Amino acid sequence: MTLDQANQIIQAALARAREAGYKPMAVAVLDxxxxxxxxxxExxxxxFRFDVARAKAxxxxxxxxxxxxxxERAKGNPNFFVSLAATAEGKFLAQPGAVLIVDAAGALLGAVGASGGSGDEDEEICTAGVRAAGLSTG
Known part of the structure; x- marks a missing residue:
C-alpha cells in the first residue's frame, strides 16, 4: 500500500464522517x-482515539x-482474546470499527481502524475510505 492510498483512505473516511454528522473521529491505516x-x-x-483506532486495525x-x-469470535472464547490483548501489550482490540484493506488481486495490504463514534459508525467510515481509494475490504 502506498502512502498516497493510505491518505486517500483517511480523507474519504473523515469526509464520510462529516457528511453523516458523526462526532470527531480518528483514523489509523496500518500496513x-x-x-x-x-x-x-480530527x-x-x-x-484515546489514536490508541483505539490503531488497536482495532x-x-x-x-x-x-x-x-x-x-x-464475535471473542464472545465464544473470551479467555483467548483477553490473553491475546495482554500479549500484544495493548495493541489489540476486538471491537467493531476496523476493516481489512485488500487489492484487486486479493492481496492483504493492511487494515484501517477508526474511533470516535459507535463501532458501526467507525466501521462505516473505514469501509467508505477503502472503497474511495479503489480497494476492497476483503
Whole structure:
C-alpha cells in the first residue's frame, strides 16, 4: 500500500464522517505488518482515539479479519482474546470499527481502524475510505 492510498483512505473516511454528522473521529491505516502508515485525528477527538483506532486495525491485520468478526469470535472464547490483548501489550482490540484493506488481486495490504463514534459508525467510515481509494475490504 502506498502512502498516497493510505491518505486517500483517511480523507474519504473523515469526509464520510462529516457528511453523516458523526462526532470527531480518528483514523489509523496500518500496513500488512501492522506498522502505522498514516493517521489523522480530527479537532475535538479525545486523546484515546489514536490508541483505539490503531488497536482495532492492528487486531484486524494480525488476525486477517475485520474487528467486527473478531468481536464475535471473542464472545465464544473470551479467555483467548483477553490473553491475546495482554500479549500484544495493548495493541489489540476486538471491537467493531476496523476493516481489512485488500487489492484487486486479493492481496492483504493492511487494515484501517477508526474511533470516535459507535463501532458501526467507525466501521462505516473505514469501509467508505477503502472503497474511495479503489480497494476492497476483503
Amino acid at each position: 500488512d505488518a501492522g506498522q502505522l502508515k498514516a493517521f489523522q485525528r 479537532d475535538g477527538a479525545s486523546m 492492528w487486531g484486524a491485520v494480525g488476525m486477517g479479519a475485520s474487528s467486527r468478526v473478531l468481536a
